[in-house]
Amino acid sequence: MKDHLLGLEYCSKQEIEKILKTGFSFKEVLSRPIPKVPTLRGKTVVNLFFENSTRTRISFELAQKRLSADTVNFSASSSSVAKGESLRDTIRNIEAMKIDMVVVRHKSPGVPYFLTQCTDASIINAGDGLHEHPTQGLLDIMTLQEKFGTVENLKVAIIGDILHSRVARSNIYGLQKLGAKVALCGPPTLIPVHAEDWGVEVFYDINEAVAWADVLNVLRIQLERQGSGLFPSRREYAQRFGVTREKLRKVDKDITIMHPGPINRGLELEHDLADGEFSVILNQVTNGVALRMAVLYLKSGVGS
Numbered sequence: 663m664k665d666h667l668l669g670l671e672y673c674s675k676q677e678i679e680k681i682l683k684t685g686f687s688f689k690e691v692l693s694r695p696i697p698k699v700p701t702l703r704g705k706t707v708v709n710l711f712f713e714n715s716t717r718t719r720i721s722f723e724l725a726q727k728r729l730s731a732d733t734v735n736f737s738a739s740s741s742s743v744a745k746g747e748s749l750r751d752t753i754r755n756i757e758a759m760k761i762d763m764v765v766v767r768h769k770s771p772g773v774p775y776f777l778t779q780c781t782d783a784s785i786i787n788a789g790d791g792l793h794e795h796p797t798q799g800l801l802d803i804m805t806l807q808e809k810f811g812t813v814e815n816l817k818v819a820i821i822g823d824i825l826h827s828r829v830a831r832s833n834i835y836g837l838q839k840l841g842a843k844v845a846l847c848g849p850p851t852l853i854p855v856h857a858e859d860w861g862v863e864v865f866y867d868i869n870e871a872v873a874w875a876d877v878l879n880v881l882r883i884q885l886e887r888q889g890s891g892l893f894p895s896r897r898e899y900a901q902r903f904g905v906t907r908e909k910l911r912k913v914d915k916d917i918t919i920m921h922p923g924p925i926n927r928g929l930e931l932e933h934d935l936a937d938g939e940f941s942v943i944l945n946q947v948t949n950g951v952a953l954r955m956a957v958l959y960l961k962s963g964v965g966s
């Protein structure tokens with residue numbers, strides 16, 4: 663039976679730990695003079711992106727090349743989807759060309775699951791609407807493990823637009839399964855109504871979140887989804903919830919800063935902090951390649 667990665671909600675603690683451990687092994691491979699292994703030679707992976715992406719798309723493609731897989735990139739805007747072809751017909755036609763795995767990003771939650779119902783290929787979710795972005799959650803956890811040794815009892819506050827964030831959901835599920843403590847912070851309009859049901863702390867004052875946390879995972883304000891007046895203005899959001907040196911100076915501790923990207927500099931995160939001594943943002947991007955190699959390898963069926 664094909665193995666898929668649809669979300670961290672559906673992964674056990676043991677499965678997450680295995681992916682992370684394999685990710686660290688591949689990180690060692692990437693530090694070699696020739697950062698390439700023949701692990702997926704003969705396998706064909708299709709990157710099916712219906713939404714824009716820089717990090718996830720390039721990272722998956724690099725991971726596939728480092729594993730010696732054959733890769734094909736699909737872009738909705740230049741495909742027959744633009745002529746009205748359905749998702750099911752698209753995947754069935756691609757599958758007819760003999761593929762093994764599909765990495766999919768789509769604006770609608772549930773599309774990766776839908777694809778498991780119409781193809782025999784292994785499906786990897788690269789972000790589905792507001793639902794999950796499991797490889798982002800895993801690479802975030804890998805980056806924290808690398809820095810702290812373990813995430814058990816680590817206090818991670820996720821700041822900002824939780825309501826629209828698949829990254830928040832994957833981080834909450836993954837971190838909690840590994841024993842971390844998770845808090846959410848943002849304006850009430852950007853926090854889901856029943857957020858406490860996730861077993862997280864909720865702060866509406868960023869100074870309280872900063873005082874509580876070891877790590878701030880700052881989310882992008884999704885400006886394209888803010889037409890309905892969920893906060894009064896960018897200026898007010900930056901003042902109240904933007905992560906700045908001034909707010910960090912109020913506490914006597916080093917706080918690790920994460921961001922999944924892309925960053926709205928000066929809105930959710932002060933320009934200088936994004937590149938500063940507390941930031942692990944580019945470590946997240948670096949780890950993404952090794953972590954995605956681990957997911958592709960473990961879900962390919964090779965070695966099992």
Ligand code: CP
Pocket residue numbers: 714715716717718719789795798922923924
């Ligand atoms: N973090 C993330 O998913 O970035 P992209 O949208 O650039 O892939």
